Amino acid sequence: MSPAGLAWRYVRRQPARAALGVTGIAVVGALLFDMLLLSRGLVVSFRDILDTAGFDVRVTSTEAQPTLGPPLPQATRVAAAVAALPEVREVVPLRFGKAEVPVTDGSPLGINLYGSGTREGRGWPVIEGTGLTPRADGVLPVVINRRMARRLGIGPGSKVRLTGACASVSSAAPAIELEVLGIVSFPFDRAADLTAMTTLPAYVRICGGEDPEEADVLLVASKTGVSADATVAAIGGAVPGVYAFSNEQLLDRFQKTDFSYFRQISFVLSSITVFFAFLLVTTLLTVSVNQRFGELAVLRALGVRRRRIVASLLFESALLVGTGGLLALPLGGAMALWLDGILRQMPDIPQRLHFFVLDPRAVVMHVALIVLTAMLAAVYPAYLAARLPIAATLRREVVS
Amino acid sequence: MSGPIVEAHGLGKVFPMPAGPVVALDDVSLRIEPAEYVAIAGPSGCGKSTLLHLLGCVETPTSGTLALDGREVAALSDAERSRMRLSRIGFIFQRFFLLPMLTAWENVELPQSELGAAKPERRKRTAELLDYVGLANRADHKPSQLSGGEMQRVAIARALANRPKLLLADEPTGELDDASGEQIADLLDRVNGDGTTLVVVTHNAALAARAHRRLQMRSGKLA
Numbered sequence: 377m378s379p380a381g382l383a384w385r386y387v388r389r390q391p392a393r394a395a396l397g398v399t400g401i402a403v404v405g406a407l408l409f410d411m412l413l414l415s416r417g418l419v420v421s422f423r424d425i426l427d428t429a430g431f432d433v434r435v436t437s438t439e440a441q442p443t444l445g446p447p448l449p450q451a452t453r454v455a456a457a458v459a460a461l462p463e464v465r466e467v468v469p470l471r472f473g474k475a476e477v478p479v480t481d482g483s484p485l486g487i488n489l490y491g492s493g494t495r496e497g498r499g500w501p502v503i504e505g506t507g508l509t510p511r512a513d514g515v516l517p518v519v520i521n522r523r524m525a526r527r528l529g530i531g532p533g534s535k536v537r538l539t540g541a542c543a544s545v546s547s548a549a550p551a552i553e554l555e556v557l558g559i560v561s562f563p564f565d566r567a568a569d570l571t572a573m574t575t576l577p578a579y580v581r582i583c584g585g586e587d588p589e590e591a592d593v594l595l596v597a598s599k600t601g602v603s604a605d606a607t608v609a610a611i612g613g614a615v616p617g618v619y620a621f622s623n624e625q626l627l628d629r630f631q632k633t634d635f636s637y638f639r640q641i642s643f644v645l646s647s648i649t650v651f652f653a654f655l656l657v658t659t660l661l662t663v664s665v666n667q668r669f670g671e672l673a674v675l676r677a678l679g680v681r682r683r684r685i686v687a688s689l690l691f692e693s694a695l696l697v698g699t700g701g702l703l704a705l706p707l708g709g710a711m712a713l714w715l716d717g718i719l720r721q722m723p724d725i726p727q728r729l730h731f732f733v734l735d736p737r738a739v740v741m742h743v744a745l746i747v748l749t750a751m752l753a754a755v756y757p758a759y760l761a762a763r764l765p766i767a768a769t770l771r772r773e774v775v776s
Numbered sequence: 777m778s779g780p781i782v783e784a785h786g787l788g789k790v791f792p793m794p795a796g797p798v799v800a801l802d803d804v805s806l807r808i809e810p811a812e813y814v815a816i817a818g819p820s821g822c823g824k825s826t827l828l829h830l831l832g833c834v835e836t837p838t839s840g841t842l843a844l845d846g847r848e849v850a851a852l853s854d855a856e857r858s859r860m861r862l863s864r865i866g867f868i869f870q871r872f873f874l875l876p877m878l879t880a881w882e883n884v885e886l887p888q889s890e891l892g893a894a895k896p897e898r899r900k901r902t903a904e905l906l907d908y909v910g911l912a913n914r915a916d917h918k919p920s921q922l923s924g925g926e927m928q929r930v931a932i933a934r935a936l937a938n939r940p941k942l943l944l945a946d947e948p949t950g951e952l953d954d955a956s957g958e959q960i961a962d963l964l965d966r967v968n969g970d971g972t973t974l975v976v977v978t979h980n981a982a983l984a985a986r987a988h989r990r991l992q993m994r995s996g997k998l999a
Binding site: 377378386388389670671675676678679680681766767770771773 | 867878889
């Protein structure tokens with residue numbers, strides 16, 4: 377009988393203990409899996425959000441994150457200089473402000489208002505109608521998010537009046553009428569956000585006192601085949617006084633600051649869960665080995681080699697940990713969905729941002745840690761079994 | 777003509793204990809020829825089992841020399857001693873020590889599998905042995921489903937699995953009633969009659985009386 381066969385028989389011999397062990401590993405493994413998902417989840421999710429719009433480089437006036445620093449002066453000139461670079465396919469200046477929408481049954485609704493210099497109408501996934509494109513007929517276009525459409529009962533073709541609530545706007549700013557072209561998805565919207573995006577000229581009209589030459593950020597799309605790093609380098613060389621960074625650089629910055637708490641928490645909890653899994657399996661196997669010292673001594677007396685007994689214990693450990701580790705994946709997945717739902721209720725979290733994201737790297741890491749745990753957990757019981765004094769154990773078994 | 781199966785000179789075994797060393801064997805010399813049937817008797821604690829363990833290569837002597845089937849045991853590595861036990865020595869224990877999660881068939885097949893015997897050969901040999909000990913119809917039974925006498929017969933079949941030259945039995949009837957003990961004694965006679973060298977440690981005078989040679993031990997020495 378092979379060591380694997382022997383291990384299987386030992387596991388089957390005490391099904392209740394095996395079931396308890398596998399359940400314990402599954403629960404601990406599920407926690408481990410969740411911590412691994414958490415450690416990368418924000419990064420994967422944030423990258424997905426950044427990539428959604430199809431822009432791989434952002435240009436701002438300072439090193440601060442977009443929306444946190446001062447606006448970029450002379451944005452039209454900078455945008456033209458960037459657009460002229462051979463690496464660049466498109467540049468879209470963007471403004472971030474606030475506006476109000478009058479409603480008949482109460483006080484005006486506050487909304488996020490974006491001004492976009494897009495010419496192609498692309499960049500934000502369209503749910504209904506069309507994307508934002510400048511109109512030649514003098515009509516001011518706007519695209520809105522689904523929540524705003526539902527809240528106001530409007531859709532493509534509807535008119536909406538917006539009053540600027542930007543920092544520079546006086547309280548007596550006139551309401552401006554815009555025509556809804558479509559309903560789009562804004563990647564950074566929070567759950568309760570009402571958001572509208574219009575063209576830069578319309579934005580300047582709504583936020584009357586704004587400098588028309590300013591932008592909060594320039595979104596830049598590299599040409600096909602050109603890396604974001606190459607575009608960043610080209611902008612740095614051609615346009616002095618601005619800060620360009622790729623999505624990866626932005627991610628890297630977030631990883632070192634905002635996301636680092638989650639990474640540290642997941643590292644600490646991952647380490648603890650791996651240690652618990654190790655303790656659990658080591659204890660189970662050590663108790664099991666202690667209970668069958670007599671049988672192991674008989675196997676050795678019959679001539680079974682040490683390494684076969686060690687291999688059998690390794691297989692036994694692998695069976696328990698492997699089964700528990702596999703069960704941990706769906707269990708951990710379900711727990712991740714639940715925990716993600718809780719965490720996403722935190723205020724100021726973009727609706728599309730997830731804390732737990734199924735990432736192949738997390739699965740590979742989970743499997744690697746489980747295999748390593750199984751092997752390490754078998755070391756001590758295997759040592760006990762391999763160093764067993766045959767004659768003394770047989771004597772004890774006869775006397776007991 | 778082949779040499780002795782066992783040749784021991786001045787064997788000694790001392791166990792270090794907290795209260796002081798305990799001499800379990802003291803200057804034991806012994807020669808056992810092929811196909812011989814030797815019984816070792818003596819009071820409890822006189823060193824019988826220790827001598828059997830030394831002969832079975834599961835214990836190493838503190839002093840003296842031991843050669844099994846012409847090979848000096850002290851010169852063998854742990855792996856070589858395992859190989860020696862597997863291929864040339866059979867063990868029968870007082871408490872049978874069958875693996876409880878394996879059937880009678882699997883218990884008998886285990887040492888052959890460990891030695892690397894091919895599956896058809898293992899099947900043939902296991903069937904032969906279970907038939908030899910009269911348990912062909914209990915092949916699929918686990919030890920918990922067998923009587924004490926049946927378990928000891930399976931243990932004898934297991935001990936014979938790799939055709940050992942030396943069969944060592946430690947109180948083989950110690951856990952059995954008289955009738956079952958008699959059956960086991962008959963079976964051991966048959967095994968020896970078929971050419972296997974047999975060394976039995978026993979308190980059972982009737983079993984010892986069946987041996988060709990009876991050795992008496994007292995305080996770690998052969999009397």
